[in-house]
Amino acid sequence: MTALQFSSVSKSFVAGRSGTVQALRRVDFTVDEGEVFGFVGPNGAGKSTTIKVMLDIIDDYEGEVRLYGVSARDAASRKGIAYVPESPALYEQFTPMEILRMALSMYGIRRDDEDAWCRRWLERFSIGHVADRRIRLLSKGTVQRVALAHAMVVSPRLLVLDEPLSGLDPVGRKDVVDILSEYKREGGAIFFTSHVLHDVERIADRFGFIHKGELVTIRSPRELAADRADRYIVRYRAAARLAEGATELREGEFEEERSDTELPAVLAELQNRGGHLLTVKPAVSLETVFFKILEGEAPAR
Structure with missing residues (x-):
C-alpha cells in the first residue's frame, strides 16, 4: 500500500518587493509501506516546505497529497503518523518518561504496561538512565533521542523525520540507524531529510534530490551503484x-x-x-x- 503520495505539488511564497518565491515545483513521488525514502537537498531547496505540506501545516498549495489514500487536508489522514522536527521543542520541566506518557495520551493509546512500554523505548535509545531527569538538564543529543522515542512509542505506521541524526554523536547515530532499520523491516514507512549523506545511503531504499523546489531525480542504491x-x-x-x-x-x-x-x-x-x-x-x-x-x-x- 502507498503510505505517502505527492502529485504535481507546487507552492509559492510572497517575498516582499522581490515578488514570489517558488518553493515547490510540481513535485511528484510516492513512499510505500516498508520503504525508507531519503529526501536530500541544500538549505532552502524545499525540504521543510514538503514536510509542512504533507502535515497540513501549509494547506494553500497546488496539487494533491495523500497519506494512506486519504487527502492530507483531512485530519484523519494523520492518524498513526509521527513527526520529529529538526529542533524538537519539548516541555523543559517534564521528564522523558512524562513526555512519552503524554504521547500515548495524545494518540489515545491505552496500555496496561504503559510505564514498562515507555521505559522500553527509552532503553532502546540508550537514555533509560535519564528517564526521570528534567528535559532542561539534558544535552541536545539526548533531547533528540527523547523526541525520537516520543515518536516510536505510539507505534506509528509512517515516520516523518526532519534531520533525525542532527546533534547525535557517532554512537547515537548508529543506535538510531539500527532502530529505523528494524522499524522498516517490520513494515513501517519512513520519510526523512538529512545532511548526513553517508547515513542516508545506508538506510534509504530510494533517494529524492530536491533543488530550488524541483525534484531533480529519484534513485535507488542499485541505480547509484550502476553509474x-x-x-x-x-x-x-x-x-x-x-x-x-x-x-x-x-x-x-x-x-x-x-x-x-x-x-x-x-x-x-x-x-x-x-x-x-x-x-x-x-x-x-x-x-x-x-x-x-x-x-x-x-x-x-
Whole structure:
C-alpha cells in the first residue's frame, strides 16, 4: 500500500518587493509501506516546505497529497503518523518518561504496561538512565533521542523525520540507524531529510534530490551503484603521486580515480614505491551525485 503520495505539488511564497518565491515545483513521488525514502537537498531547496505540506501545516498549495489514500487536508489522514522536527521543542520541566506518557495520551493509546512500554523505548535509545531527569538538564543529543522515542512509542505506521541524526554523536547515530532499520523491516514507512549523506545511503531504499523546489531525480542504491560502476577512487600514502592527475589531500596523502582494469597495476606500483593503500571505494556515491546536482550536472530521472 502507498503510505505517502505527492502529485504535481507546487507552492509559492510572497517575498516582499522581490515578488514570489517558488518553493515547490510540481513535485511528484510516492513512499510505500516498508520503504525508507531519503529526501536530500541544500538549505532552502524545499525540504521543510514538503514536510509542512504533507502535515497540513501549509494547506494553500497546488496539487494533491495523500497519506494512506486519504487527502492530507483531512485530519484523519494523520492518524498513526509521527513527526520529529529538526529542533524538537519539548516541555523543559517534564521528564522523558512524562513526555512519552503524554504521547500515548495524545494518540489515545491505552496500555496496561504503559510505564514498562515507555521505559522500553527509552532503553532502546540508550537514555533509560535519564528517564526521570528534567528535559532542561539534558544535552541536545539526548533531547533528540527523547523526541525520537516520543515518536516510536505510539507505534506509528509512517515516520516523518526532519534531520533525525542532527546533534547525535557517532554512537547515537548508529543506535538510531539500527532502530529505523528494524522499524522498516517490520513494515513501517519512513520519510526523512538529512545532511548526513553517508547515513542516508545506508538506510534509504530510494533517494529524492530536491533543488530550488524541483525534484531533480529519484534513485535507488542499485541505480547509484550502476553509474560508472567500473570506476574507483584510490586513496594512498606515498612519497609522490602515482599519476599526474592525482589530488594531494594533505602532505604525502593522495587520491585519484582509476578504472577496475587499472587497479592491479596501480596497487603493484604503490607497493613497489613503498607506499601504503588507505581506501578503495566506488567513484559514484550519494555525495558525488549531490554535488553534481548543485553544479548543474543533474542525472536523468
